[in-house]
Amino acid sequence: MAIKLKDVARQSGYSITTVSRALAGYSDVNEQTRRHIIEVASSLGYQPNLPARQLRIRRTNSLGLVIPARDHSYSNEFFSQLLMGIGDAAAQSGYDLLISAQAPGEAEMACYRRMVGGNLVDGVILVRTRRHDERIAYLSQQQIPFMVFGRAAPGEPCNFSFIDIDSQAAIRALVDHFTGLGHRRIGLILPPEEMAFTPYRLAGYQEGLENAGLPYDPARVVTGDLLRSGGEQGARILLDRDPKITAIIACNDLMALGAMRAIESLNLQVGRDIAVAGYDDIPAAEYAYPSLTTIHQPIYEIGQRLVTLLLDQIEGRNSAHSAVFLPYTLVVRASSGAPRQEGGAQPESS
């Protein structure tokens, strides 16, 4: 049987109340008794029963986080970085993380209801905004503190606190980079429709083209599944539709690596014949051959900021909604080069 307050009380000769208040550091207990009580408590190995405390004070000192189940494929690196940032910051402030892996759907919503409605967490971090996000609606309605990574999809109200990267500007910067090198036919591989950020990426692409006075051609845009195979397929489609494309931007690195593979299998050389850029800057981007030009996001820091801003809400330091944009970095590597000459010697034919 575990030691409880009652045992410490009996052993020390004081009441349960006094023991509780002594250990909690209240000023209405004599310094000497406090020392004695602490002494007794630690000699008995007293550990407070936390569910009991949580029931009483309605606080748990833990933060809820639902991560996508069974997709260790494309977002691994992303989530591990984010989780480390979240975990480190939470631990530093004395909070635990309550994590559940759920695929989008009814079970996922039930999980939020359990954590929030069941009083298991003091706040929630929500990671991938969707269009018409039911989770956000629920959390707002429950009035529990929460922070979101990723703003709402364009056209939807965004009355919650979030951190985001200006991915529209990031994609625009990639396009600028390419047009600056002389590219005029640039393909784009987008993420799936349902992701809230997809429209922003497309908009950035269009802005970039406009900046350079280039026309927007929907035939040069294709959607991929964020996996390497999706990039491979996407690149094939793009090059099939228009063999004169000289650059491809994929909306994540994995698809970019797939695109590189497709390009090589067409006997073209990445970086010389066709420039490629990705998004995310996963470690493999640096080790790839040729190394991959991409957009670096400070994922770890985002995780940390999510926590600090969430704790500001929980601990009542800030009530206003915060909309934080963190900077990205354009990382230029070997996969992006000037375009092959129009009409010059072509690989297979042309």
Add this chain to the structure above:
Amino acid sequence: MAIKLKDVARQSGYSITTVSRALAGYSDVNEQTRRHIIEVASSLGYQPNLPARQLRIRRTNSLGLVIPARDHSYSNEFFSQLLMGIGDAAAQSGYDLLISAQAPGEAEMACYRRMVGGNLVDGVILVRTRRHDERIAYLSQQQIPFMVFGRAAPGEPCNFSFIDIDSQAAIRALVDHFTGLGHRRIGLILPPEEMAFTPYRLAGYQEGLENAGLPYDPARVVTGDLLRSGGEQGARILLDRDPKITAIIACNDLMALGAMRAIESLNLQVGRDIAVAGYDDIPAAEYAYPSLTTIHQPIYEIGQRLVTLLLDQIEGRNSAHSAVFLPYTLVVRASSGAPRQEGGAQPESS
């Protein structure tokens, strides 16, 4: 104010007891009343207060996991894979994960005491065995169910349930692979001393040499910090001590990639002049140039098995200690080739 049992009781016209038992599915409540109560509960949006339940039944339906704080450097990929396996399996059985990021030390032990002694978790997963592991001692003494990834260091008692990879055999297989290619001077870059598995790796190396009738030379073994820079440094030292080394085995991929970089900076060619192998099979190993020969471990599956075995303990399906070894795979890629000819032309020529 949240809806509680009392509200459902009042609204449905039954007692708190009956409502509780109806929702819990006991057979001593009329099927019709049960339906009515469930109806009322869901129309009121009843969510049970879980800390209260936990306090009462002394179960939380969550598993504890302490991950290393602030080392998003070398074990990222490893931990994210493992976490996905653990998270998926736990969620599938209706368990949450309680996670805290702690650096080894007193705060880490306090974290275990809080989780276990504080009744926050029903079981614990412990990830990186150390020598004389205080955490394992504590968990055994507390008699809480726990599963460990990694057996005890050689010479220490191993009276707990664990899953491990036979890394001794894995390293031996790498050495066999190299000696089979004709290599006779093979360097080794070990993990730091304090890791429990380090001696097993060294033993595998020695066994491999013995298999091939080669002498063991301590000068060909060096310790690295598991980072890329450690591999770079290690390779330099090895090649400095004996320039005739034709193969290097690093005990993780990151160090192997560092070694490759060191080799290239000496104007030697990886895979032709010097063979390199790693351990872990992180994604970058495949994308590296040349791609890296390495040992693949089924990390995701390990995570899953850790959970299923832990739940067997928690739910009383199995009391005996289990010692599970899962298979590794030798993945041969471009970084390992036959040795350059003894006495033949040296790096810069031939």
Add this chain to the structure above:
DNA sequence: CAAATGATCCAAAACGTTTTGGATACACTC
């Protein structure tokens, strides 16, 4: 017909904390 059985329900205790609202004793003020 009394007793036993079975179906359905419930009051109250218990889980281990924290907090409320004093109680007590002593010192100081006027």
Add this chain to the structure above:
DNA sequence: GAGTGTATCCAAAACGTTTTGGATCATTTG
């Protein structure tokens, strides 16, 4: 010496469940 403060302590209530140990009534059994 009455009143006011202050320091120190505590009994009991409360948090929202689950479970124990019956109670009640209708039905069946001997």
